Amino acid sequence: MRKRALMMLFLVPFLQTGCWDTREVDRLASVLAFGIDRIPGNEPILLTVQIATPDTAKGGNKDVKAGGKAFTVMSSKGKTFSDAIHNLGSRSMRKVFFSHSKLIVLGKDLAETGIGEIIDDLKRDREFRRIDWILTTDMTAKEILEHGFSMEQIPSKGLDQILQESKESGLILPVNCNDFFVRLNGDSHVSFTPLVQLVDIDKQMTSQLEEVAGRPLESEVKPKTLTVAKTVIYKNQQMIGELNENESKALMWLVDSPKGGFITYTFAPEASTNGEKGKISLDISDGKTIITPQISDNSISISIVCNAKASIIEAETVGIDILNPMIVAQLEAKAAETLKLQLEQIIDKAQKELKSDCVGFAEHLHTQYPVAWKRVKNNWEDIFPTIEYHVSCEVRILNTGMINNTLPTNEAGGIN
Amino acid sequence: MKPLRTRKTKKTPEPEISQPSASDIEQKNMPLCSSVAENLITFQGIYSNCADFDYRELIIGQDQIPVLLLFIDGITDEQTINQNVLKSLMNIQCSKLDVSGSNSIEMIKNVFMEIGSIKEISTIGEVSEAILTGNVGLLLEGTTKALKIGTKGSEGRIVTEPVTEGVVRGPREGFTESLRTNTALLRRKIKTPSLKMEKFVLGSCTMTEVNIAYLEGTVNPKVVAEVKKRISRINVDSVLESSYIEELIEDNSFSLFPQIEHSERPDKIASGILQGQVAIFTDGTPFVLLVPTMVFQFLQSSEDYYDRFIYASSIRLVRFIFLNFALLLPGLYIAITTFHQELIPTPLLVSITAAREGVPFPTFVEVLIMEVTFEALREAGIRLPKSIGQAVSIVGGLVIGDAAVQASIVSSVTVIVVALTGISSFCLPSYSFGLGIRVLRFSMIFLGSTLGLFGILLGLLVMQAHLVSLRSFGVPYFAPIAPFNLKDAKDLVMRFPWWAMGERPRLFAKTNRRRQKFFMKPAPPDEKKP
Amino acid sequence: MILLIALATLVIGLAEGIPLGKQGQRKELVAMSCLLGMAFLLAAGFRIGFPSPITLLEQLFEPIGKAIFK
Amino acid sequence: MPEKGIINTSQCIWLLFIVIASIASMQIPSILILQAGRDAWLSVLGAWFLDVMLAIVYAYMGIRFPGENFVQYSITILGKYLGRMVGILFPLFFLLVCTIVIKGLGQVINTAFLPRTPIDVILISCFFVSALIGRKGIEVIARMTQILGPLYFLSIVTLCFLVIPSAHIIRLKPQFDEGVAPFIIGTPLILVFFGVCILMAMYIPLTNRPENGFLAKFSAVSMGAIVVGLITTFSVVCFGIEDAQTMYSPGLQLxxxxxxxxxxxxxxxxxxxxxxxxxxxxxxSLLWAFGLGIAQLTGLKSYQPLIYPGALISLVLCIVSFPSSLQHSNFIHYTYPIVAIFVQTGLELVLFAAALILHKRGTV
Known part of the structure; x- marks a missing residue:
């Protein structure tokens, strides 16, 4: 009796109104990716969402119309980001649901004028996750989101996979919201995102081929391809420049330890060892960078030590003896030099061109010399370009692939 | 808790249990008459309109003493009556019987009667009870004493394989409806005088014999005393099945969880008794009760002990997982698909959305329809003859499952969920425990559809609080997890090999805990030693 | 809200009070009614703009806390 | 004694641990990070040490007054009237903590899981379930914690292990960036949350071995410190202090x-x-402690009838005092620590000193 009465009490609120948060899945439009652009006018934020269209014919019906898009793109504008989300509701039959988005694309205009106003909402709203990838484009986000992939039905899934792959192959460092925010909050207030571009690679390549062939080639017109290879640098929530492919690769060495990577260089063996000039490609399997700031009197210098383990994946150089430790030492030294050049190039660019600490020296200085950091903190922007640095790299070749020496094909370097 | 119970003990006169006839009570303690003829009239009066009541008058000895044999046709063994009772009585013809009554009864009992079970009785009630339980009542002229001659007929099923608890490996005998057969099956397994069986007779109409069996020295005497106390408290008119007793002696009647285990497998009961539990045998049913019970026993099958321990442990693990499925899966499905879509992996969300496209009902109603249909199918399948049962499964599986999806009444994901839940609920070895889970599953569905995962978590907390607050005959129901006991936990999800389980569960056997010699782990013979 | 609290007070009072009353545990009954009354008064007081004890605590101690913590 | 149940030492450990786990999973880590910055984990260690010191006092008092909890021995020490006035502060404090805990829980659920459900519904259902459990007595609560405690400990540790790929240890450096002041201020802040373990004084008379009281609290606080420390540290190394200190529930974000x-x-x-x-x-368990404390102060035979009214008061306090999450956060941040340190440390030390000076001892 007593329990029953209390149960009744417990049930009262439920009987009042029912359930508040119920949303059936078929009343939801789950956003897979969204992009934000800035447009002129008094509603400056343009939100574009890519929504998965459920494939109703997935079950029994086999004659699905081929080429039907598996996604829908919708746009809406608003005074703020959340206002734009809100306005989307008036256009969508279903509730727009952001929890499944994997990708945020920032349009160029927005990036250049500052993204501060959207960051707060990205952190505050429960539907956004801090593990979403964040990308910047040099076009508008709308174009990127409307563009499809030939292999993936849903472009955001394709981009997601490109980003995951490129981290493993050392092409570019994908950045998720959390890392992006944390870097922006960091001492240098510099962060970066990969740059997504729509490039007509096919056309370029065809025209080059035509040059070789000397005649117009017959090839079908292919759509442009989404490419992620460059990096965009943000400073104080504003885009200030971009890094090209090589610099993006080098950036990985400075802010993260690359798990994969690729070094190609021309190698000419020294006189004491025979062999000819040619190209060598190394696959980096395990890279590690140690950045140590040093303070002497009033000058700050940074020493950067890179260690990498690598394996040879291509040795075009004819006639060299990979089994010879001296040759290997030369290969390693040359590789280290190549790497060093790459790193110096990007630090130079950061210091001279961008004038912003995208390489994270401030964090290292703060961590290791907190007292000195306090002194330079306020005029770090002026100090950073003048900082001296010293890069030293070491590459160790551990593996030569499935074979060791290539057999010479021409007579001159034949094996006797 | 306690104050509530006292409310019920109002000072109201305890109502008498209705008896077959009012005169019986008076006659019960009436002594027998010394005249056979008068006694016969009395008994004919008691057993008026009883077609199966039978008697035989005969005259024995040189003194021509009239003797009356009373019995009930059908429940006695005719062969015993003919060959042993009548023959022995006829043999008295030539001998001389002392005329004075009581001595002649003694003579018959001690000298002539060629039968094992025989007892002297003296009241009408006793005689009546004797013949009702299949004995022959022997009345002699000139004495107020009578004899109860054991001629119980053994009509009944032979020992067959138990239907409800089949095993692949293990003994294939099951209990029958006859109490003596059952106790014999047990005695054949435990051959020690410490195995005690105490007799109770319950039910004023049914006079059902109930035996409690336990292993003296191992069992906790407090538990035995408690069992005896609770059984002697019972005052009902009938006990037709052991569940009557179960409901009258369990700790919490309103709980959804059975607090007393039952089995029709002698090996299971024997192993229970050997680890210090008390078995309650009831005449007329193959199901024997085992107390005290802990919740994890409902997840253990007797076959776990006959398979190799690694397989048994992994099978138990599967059972634990599917127990959770059976309880939670539909509730979780509703909670996640209608409240927490962010928890579903994206591709799965897209397929669930696609499957639900065009379904008119909310997920909650959809699941409820399918669950209720499933329960109905299950109920329909149990009682029907086997040949029709198959038709039911065809109708259920094909028509309801497939056609409902085709017609977009339910989504295919819901069918999968309900089917998986159904399969999971069949993974539980205990039917009665499964019933509780079935009921709880529906409450989880309601909670999941009102408050989502939060509601389900609340439900689980309440359920858990209830589980740990239960006790079965003084033993915590959720032991050995809470209160935790490492040694008892050897036989929980994992079943340790026999050589590692040297001790009986602490909660059953308080004193005599050692079950076997320690360190009996088998090893190959050491070849280095001579 | 106040209605719901009143209802809860009533239900708890009946559910717990009746058994106590039957057993003659007067003291328990009084203690329980006091607590229930307090709960109801708190709710009713809030309705007419009376501060809750926690607000009082806050006024008392918050300055100290603000002085110590950021 | 209205409570008849008996618990063992391991149950006592989990009972105390679960209280710490509950506060660790809410916004306390972020408040701590706000105060102590990167030194938050050191503050946790410091608080652990101080709380263990405090536990010695509580354990000693438990042994000095066998079979009595602090509500009872405050009467024994300070006499009938003053003792009661001091003694009632403990149950009221528990009710306050209960209010805070449930409000915090409701807040997190309301913001992160059920945004459109009125928070009152969440609060009512939470209070209903906890009163239902609390009314079943200490044995049931203890057994539940015995099941849930290890489960939660493992879950939090697993959770932190899984989050390692997002963690960068460099974000934890440098230590003592702002000097030792943040650490010194952060230590008492987290101490008051560990200090809810003064519940141990309610449990000691009920354990089968009261002399293990210190051991129980030591283990519980150590595990609690591990849990709070893990969540705090991982919040810092994953989000950086700037983001972590603004989060409502860093554990959830992790x-x-x-x-x-x-x-x-x-x-x-x-x-x-x-x-x-x-x-x-x-x-x-806090409601239980409240009910038991009040029952002992007023000399009742049973405490069960007081659990539901206690829950109702707590519910009303939740609704009345914290109309929004802001007030709740502010209260936890600024007011609660002062109140708590007064009750947890101040009162008990006064009782301890009074017992020593007045030569009061419990009767065996």
């Missing part, structure tokens, strides 16, 4: 960070499990 390739992600459910279970069981 669980949202977990992603392993494409299959193991979206595991907030695990965190919800920890959050709901630990908070409700913790508040049920």
């Amino acid at each position: 669980s949202r960070l977990i992603h392993y390739s494409n299959y193991l992600e979206r595991v907030e459910m695990l965190f919800l499990l920890i959050l709901v279970g630990s908070s409700i069981v913790a508040s049920s």
Whole structure:
């Protein structure tokens, strides 16, 4: 009796109104990716969402119309980001649901004028996750989101996979919201995102081929391809420049330890060892960078030590003896030099061109010399370009692939 | 808790249990008459309109003493009556019987009667009870004493394989409806005088014999005393099945969880008794009760002990997982698909959305329809003859499952969920425990559809609080997890090999805990030693 | 809200009070009614703009806390 | 003694642990990070040390007054009237903590899981369940914690392990960036949350071995410190102090960070499990302590009838005092520590000193 009465009490609120948060899945439009652009006018934020269209014919019906898009793109504008989300509701039959988005694309205009106003909402709203990838484009986000992939039905899934792959192959460092925010909050207030571009690679390549062939080639017109290879640098929530492919690769060495990577260089063996000039490609399997700031009197210098383990994946150089430790030492030294050049190039660019600490020296200085950091903190922007640095790299070749020496094909370097 | 119970003990006169006839009570303690003829009239009066009541008058000895044999046709063994009772009585013809009554009864009992079970009785009630339980009542002229001659007929099923608890490996005998057969099956397994069986007779109409069996020295005497106390408290008119007793002696009647285990497998009961539990045998049913019970026993099958321990442990693990499925899966499905879509992996969300496209009902109603249909199918399948049962499964599986999806009444994901839940609920070895889970599953569905995962978590907390607050005959129901006991936990999800389980569960056997010699782990013979 | 609290007070009072009353545990009954009354008064007081004890605590101690913590 | 149940030492450990786990899973880590910055984990260690010191006093008092909890021995020490006035502060403090815990739980659930459900509904259902559990007595609560405690401990540790890929240890450096002041201020802040373990004084008379009281509290606080320390540290190394100190529930955000390739992600459910279970069981033991304390002060035979009214008061306090999450955060941040340190440390030390000076001892 007593329990029953209390149960009744417990049930009262439920009987009042029912359930508040119920949303059936078929009343939801789950956003897979969204992009934000800035447009002129008094509603400056343009939100574009890519929504998965459920494939109703997935079950029994086999004659699905081929080429039907598996996604829908919708746009809406608003005074703020959340206002734009809100306005989307008036256009969508279903509730727009952001929890499944994997990708945020920032349009160029927005990036250049500052993204501060959207960051707060990205952190505050429960539907956004801090593990979403964040990308910047040099076009508008709308174009990127409307563009499809030939292999993936849903472009955001394709981009997601490109980003995951490129981290493993050392092409570019994908950045998720959390890392992006944390870097922006960091001492240098510099962060970066990969740059997504729509490039007509096919056309370029065809025209080059035509040059070789000397005649117009017959090839079908292919759509442009989404490419992620460059990096965009943000400073104080504003885009200030971009890094090209090589610099993006080098950036990985400075802010993260690359798990994969690729070094190609021309190698000419020294006189004491025979062999000819040619190209060598190394696959980096395990890279590690140690950045140590040093303070002497009033000058700050940074020493950067890179260690990498690598394996040879291509040795075009004819006639060299990979089994010879001296040759290997030369290969390693040359590789280290190549790497060093790459790193110096990007630090130079950061210091001279961008004038912003995208390489994270401030964090290292703060961590290791907190007292000195306090002194330079306020005029770090002026100090950073003048900082001296010293890069030293070491590459160790551990593996030569499935074979060791290539057999010479021409007579001159034949094996006797 | 306690104050509530006292409310019920109002000072109201305890109502008498209705008896077959009012005169019986008076006659019960009436002594027998010394005249056979008068006694016969009395008994004919008691057993008026009883077609199966039978008697035989005969005259024995040189003194021509009239003797009356009373019995009930059908429940006695005719062969015993003919060959042993009548023959022995006829043999008295030539001998001389002392005329004075009581001595002649003694003579018959001690000298002539060629039968094992025989007892002297003296009241009408006793005689009546004797013949009702299949004995022959022997009345002699000139004495107020009578004899109860054991001629119980053994009509009944032979020992067959138990239907409800089949095993692949293990003994294939099951209990029958006859109490003596059952106790014999047990005695054949435990051959020690410490195995005690105490007799109770319950039910004023049914006079059902109930035996409690336990292993003296191992069992906790407090538990035995408690069992005896609770059984002697019972005052009902009938006990037709052991569940009557179960409901009258369990700790919490309103709980959804059975607090007393039952089995029709002698090996299971024997192993229970050997680890210090008390078995309650009831005449007329193959199901024997085992107390005290802990919740994890409902997840253990007797076959776990006959398979190799690694397989048994992994099978138990599967059972634990599917127990959770059976309880939670539909509730979780509703909670996640209608409240927490962010928890579903994206591709799965897209397929669930696609499957639900065009379904008119909310997920909650959809699941409820399918669950209720499933329960109905299950109920329909149990009682029907086997040949029709198959038709039911065809109708259920094909028509309801497939056609409902085709017609977009339910989504295919819901069918999968309900089917998986159904399969999971069949993974539980205990039917009665499964019933509780079935009921709880529906409450989880309601909670999941009102408050989502939060509601389900609340439900689980309440359920858990209830589980740990239960006790079965003084033993915590959720032991050995809470209160935790490492040694008892050897036989929980994992079943340790026999050589590692040297001790009986602490909660059953308080004193005599050692079950076997320690360190009996088998090893190959050491070849280095001579 | 106040209605719901009143209802809860009533239900708890009946559910717990009746058994106590039957057993003659007067003291328990009084203690329980006091607590229930307090709960109801708190709710009713809030309705007419009376501060809750926690607000009082806050006024008392918050300055100290603000002085110590950021 | 109105409570008849007996618990053992391991149950006592888990009972205390679950209280700490419940506060660890809410916004306390972020408040701590706000105060102590990168030294938050050191503050946790410091608080652990201080709390263990405090536990010695409580354990000693438990042995000095066998079979009495602090409500009873405050009467024994300070006499009938003054003792009662001091003694009633403990149950009231428990009710306050219960209010805070449930309000915090409701707040997190309301913001992160059920945004459109009125928070009152969540609060009512939480209080109903915890009162239901609390009314069943200490044995039931103890057994529940015995099941849930280890589960939660393992879950939190697993959660932190899974989040390692997102963590960068460099964000924890440099230590003592702002000097030792943040550490010194952070230590008492987290101490008052560990200090809810003064519940041990309610449990000691009920344990089968009261002399193990210190051991129980030591183990519980150590495990609690591990849990709070892990969540705090991982919040810092994953989000950096700037973001972590603004989060309402850093633990929840941590669980949202977990992603392993494409299959193991979206595991907030695990965190919800920890959050709901630990908070409700913790508040049920707090309600129990409130009911028992009041029953002992007024000399009642049973404390069970007081549990539901206690829950109702707590519910009303929740609704009345914290109309929004802001007030709640502010209260936890600024007011609660002062109140708590007064009750947990001040009162008990006064009782301790009084017992020594007045030569009061419990009767065996």
